Amino acid sequence: MNRLLGLFGAFVVAPRTPTTNAGALTPFSRALQTPAIAALFDALGPSTEFPGLPWRAHRERVWLFSQIDPVLNRRVDAGQAIDPSTVLRTFAPRYFTLNGKSGFDASHDPATCADGYLGEPLIFRVANAGLATHSPHIHGNHVFELSGINAQGVQVLRDNIIERDTWVMAPLDRKDILLPFKRPNDIPYAAYPPVQERFPLKYPMHCHTEMSQTAGGGNYPQGIITDWELLGPTTPAER
Numbered sequence: 001m002n003r004l005l006g007l008f009g010a011f012v013v014a015p016r017t018p019t020t021n022a023g024a025l026t027p028f029s030r031a032l033q034t035p036a037i038a039a040l041f042d043a044l045g046p047s048t049e050f051p052g053l054p055w056r057a058h059r060e061r062v063w064l065f066s067q068i069d070p071v072l073n074r075r076v077d078a079g080q081a082i083d084p085s086t087v088l089r090t091f092a093p094r095y096f097t098l099n100g101k102s103g104f105d106a107s108h109d110p111a112t113c114a115d116g117y118l119g120e121p122l123i124f125r126v127a128n129a130g131l132a133t134h135s136p137h138i139h140g141n142h143v144f145e146l147s148g149i150n151a152q153g154v155q156v157l158r159d160n161i162i163e164r165d166t167w168v169m170a171p172l173d174r175k176d177i178l179l180p181f182k183r184p185n186d187i188p189y190a191a192y193p194p195v196q197e198r199f200p201l202k203y204p205m206h207c208h209t210e211m212s213q214t215a216g217g218g219n220y221p222q223g224i225i226t227d228w229e230l231l232g233p234t235t236p237a238e239r
């Protein structure tokens with residue numbers, strides 16, 4: 001009940017031994033890294049698949065999803081006794097938030113919106129504090145699902161890392177998602193860097209659970225949406 005009313009937050013736990021055997025920095029303890037995780041982080045930077053820089057510790061954003069049911073909130077405001085088991089059946093959210101904001105405000109919040117140059121990979125620490133299942137979807141790049149929770153609610157690292165266009169965020173789900181900041185596939189090599197479309201290129205993340213794109217009614221783009229921005233066509237030496 002408290003969580004549905006907004007009492008939630010995110011902790012990000014940093015590992016003591018974050019590097020792979022080859023020395024690449026990761027967000028995961030070496031003891032927990034799967035071969036696939038190590039191979040992916042070793043490839044960020046030197047490989048032809050992921051040209052640019054390796055992942056760096058400050059390259060991350062927390063995305064915390066939640067929903068608001070105004071009818072439930074009004075009942076709590078009125079001091080009614082609430083049986084949590086009935087809330088599961090009747091929960092009908094009308095507002096959907098990303099880090100406590102939605103729509104335009106979420107899209108333009110630098111704490112939420114990821115930016116970077118080509119070849120500057122970034123990790124989203126995505127969590128869902130609510131009761132609705134979300135399906136975040138991103139334009140411009142595919143993302144890589146690094147982790148999730150198992151049936152016992154324990155965080156597990158993927159041993160087969162799937163390249164995703166859209167991923168599932170069930171209630172209480174927690175996933176680490178890598179955005180590689182690659183050259184967008186929909187720009188042909190011969191036309192890169194684009195000249196008519198100017199940098200920064202702004203791409204949306206929006207949720208494919210379509211009800212979450214509203215705010216007490218209305219249409220996209222409201223609710224759980226944000227941007228990510230590709231600042232320039234080449235990788236800076238270091239910044």
Ligand SMILES: [Cu+2]
Nearest residue numbers: 137138139206
């Ligand atoms: Cu879309």
